[in-house]
Amino acid sequence: MNNRLRILRAEAGWSQGELARLLGVSRQTINAVETDKYDPSLPLALRMAKVFGVPVDAIFLDDWTPPERADA
């Protein structure tokens, strides 16, 4: 899933290691999320949103749209 984690981290002036320590995960986890090799769990995504003070969907971008319902 595409995400803006690298951009937000750069804006905050943190290294991957610093962000990892704030979130209680390894630096590899931050790197894997930033390079789109790993989608974090919901608790970790929520912690990321809290750390940056933004909603989750401002970090993780998803272009999926729900199919139109027949009764709508």
Add this chain to the structure above:
Amino acid sequence: MPEPARPPQFLRMVIGAAFGLAISMIAANSGFLDWMRAMPADEIASACVAFVMLFLAAFAFVAAASPGVYRRVAANYRDGDPVDSVVLRTMRFNALTLALSGALLLAPPFAVRFGVNESAAVAVAAGMTLVVLALSWINWREYAKNDELTRAVSAEANVVSFTLLTLALFGWASLVKLGLAPEISSWTLMTIAVAVHLIVQMAAALRRGMFA
């Protein structure tokens, strides 16, 4: 404090090649290769897998020697970036488990080559049991401390290697039943299982960018 400058890449390649040549010459002249040639194929295969594990363990031990060395080994670390002591400790534990696993894989065939009698064989088995228990305890302790990426990679690798091995074993066992393939020894089966697990574990870690 600034990091000491690295030698040029060409020089590092020459040093690596000279080191490899020296090791192979020592191995060739020590009679070790002749000794190994006398071993059955399944024991040679398991020894090769064990040596790969010992080599990886040595590499991990060296990489975890200090924050400076670790920064050079891992990508995405700039000079001066802090390296968490937990990262180095985890890497040392991983190296220890790899080294112990490699030693376990070497122990039975080497014990047989050295011609152990029955009581010595019981002692080897008892020693191996203790090492397996220690390994299980270390792995469990480390697993509990791992973060979600490491756990996900571990789960992924275990599922893939279990599926691959079950399918391969089913295929092979069917061919043996049908008289189309020869029986394989339990040691061959175990060597294949360890090798597949090692390869799948590394592939899963690479896929998730864990060496970055």
